[in-house]
Amino acid sequence: MRTVATKIAGWIDRLGSVWVEGQITQLNVRQGTRTAFIVLRDPSADMSLSVTCSPLLIQNSPVQLVEGARVIMFGKLSFFTGRGTISLRATEIRAVGVGELLARIERLRSLLAAEGLFDPRLKRPIPFLPRTIGLITARASAAERDVISVAQRRWPAVRFEVRHTPVQGPTAVPAILSALSRLDDDPDVDVIIVARGGGSVEDLLPFSDEALCRAIASATTPVVSAIGHEPDSPLSDHVADLRAATPTDAAKLVVPDAVAEMELVADLRARSAAALRSWVAREVRSLDMLRERPALADPMSSIVDRRHAEVAEALRVVRRDVEREVARQSTSVEHLRSRLSTLGPAATLARGYSVVQRVVAGSGPEVVRSIEEVPPGTQLRVRVADGAVSAVAMGRSS
Incomplete structure (x- = not known):
């Protein structure tokens, strides 16, 4: 251990003199002593360094040295092998100026x-x-x-x-x-x-x-x-x-601020109430306007009367169209009837023509279309305009 402490003291001694900045946390100057003791602390970390110096150095300092002051010290580090501690023997002390800070x-x-x-x-x-x-x-x-x-x-x-x-x-x-x-x-x-x-x-x-x-x-x-x-x-x-x-x-x-916040709440409440009343009044006016419209003032009379007139007009138009169509169809039927009468066999018979039919037992009369169908002795039925007569075929004639 002695060897290690001696080597550490030698290494620190070879460092030479250094400048150290820190904040004075403890200052001890006793009357009649040749050494003053200072504890210098790093303001940004939990680290401190013991410093010794002459009391005259403190007395002759250009600024008053008190606890809490920021200073820069120049001195040489020493390692005490007996206690295993490091201290700085200061030979110069300077206060950190405001400009530097x-x-x-x-x-x-x-x-x-x-x-x-x-x-x-x-x-x-x-x-x-x-x-x-x-x-x-x-x-x-x-x-x-x-x-x-x-x-x-x-x-x-x-x-x-x-x-x-x-x-x-x-x-x-x-x-x-x-x-x-x-x-x-x-x-x-x-x-x-x-x-x-x-x-x-x-x-x-x-x-x-x-x-x-x-x-x-x-x-x-x-x-x-x-x-x-x-x-x-x-x-x-x-x-x-x-x-x-x-x-x-x-x-x-x-x-x-409680008072200001309560006043703000009261103001917002009043504004909300005013806005709500304004909205209700506006909606009431809208409802009144809607109720004053004829359709809502007397909805049954207006709607029913209008619809009744529309239905009556529609019935009149339908009836007119139906009657017109019936008349047109009746006229067409009459024309067709006239044409049919003109072209029918009764009209032909009325002009002097007749229809000769052969009477066949077991079936109805058959119209004679050729003399080949009427041999002599054939029973005939001759239909004229006002009736029919029976006849017998006597023979053929040229």
Whole structure:
């Protein structure tokens, strides 16, 4: 083990001097000592590094070094073989300027935008009337008071699940991430509000943290970002499903106004009733107009009289046509009768002609068509116009 520790110390010693950026989470300067102790934390990850330096370095720093300050330290790493720990012996300390912070935030903004975390199509809709609202804010803060009072004034039945966390400093991001995760897993929470009052760029840095931005974007519950005042715009505003200019505005956006909603319902009810009455009146007028028509005012007299006249006219036309057809057929029959009479045998007999028939025993008379059919002694029947006479054939004559 001693060999391994010695080799690790040699490797770290060969690294030389490095620049390290972080956030001061602990600062310990004791009077009469030659060494000051600092704990430097990575603001985006749960990692920290022990730093030692001369107390004069802290006293002569161009900016006041306090817990929560972002700094850049230059020094050499050392590995203590006895405790197996690594520390940085700092020889220079610089504060991270506002310009540098803004530049880093802008680079992170471009990165998140390129990944699509700001895409409006990914924004989840805020429920119209949430049952329970999750609120992440500082304990006893003005933001908490504003959100709860405004929300309860607008809708007294609203419920809150409040998670108190630091809203600035090195412990803010881990605490907010933990609270966000717990509220997101709670099935009763319909929307989450992350609220904080205004502040400087350094005070609002936790809400531009990459880990927090990604956690907000990946949450399944809609998240409302209400950080600072109108001019403030941390990155959480862009990844959240809804941005509120102030905590008070967040309460107004999430919770509907009961009085306004009741007035809207009353107005819609009045408009619906007026529309229904107007429709009924219009239909009544239409029915009255239909009832005033002659066909509906006295349907039997109008229809029956009209149909009776039509039937009478139809009977007259049918009777006329039948009589006309009977007269025409009667005339035709008379003509045929006249022609038949003219062409019949009675007319011929009347002109002096006769019909000679041979009387055959056992059958009816047969008309004589040839002298060959009448030998002498044949019984004959001679029919003339006014009757018939019997005769006997005496013989043939030329």
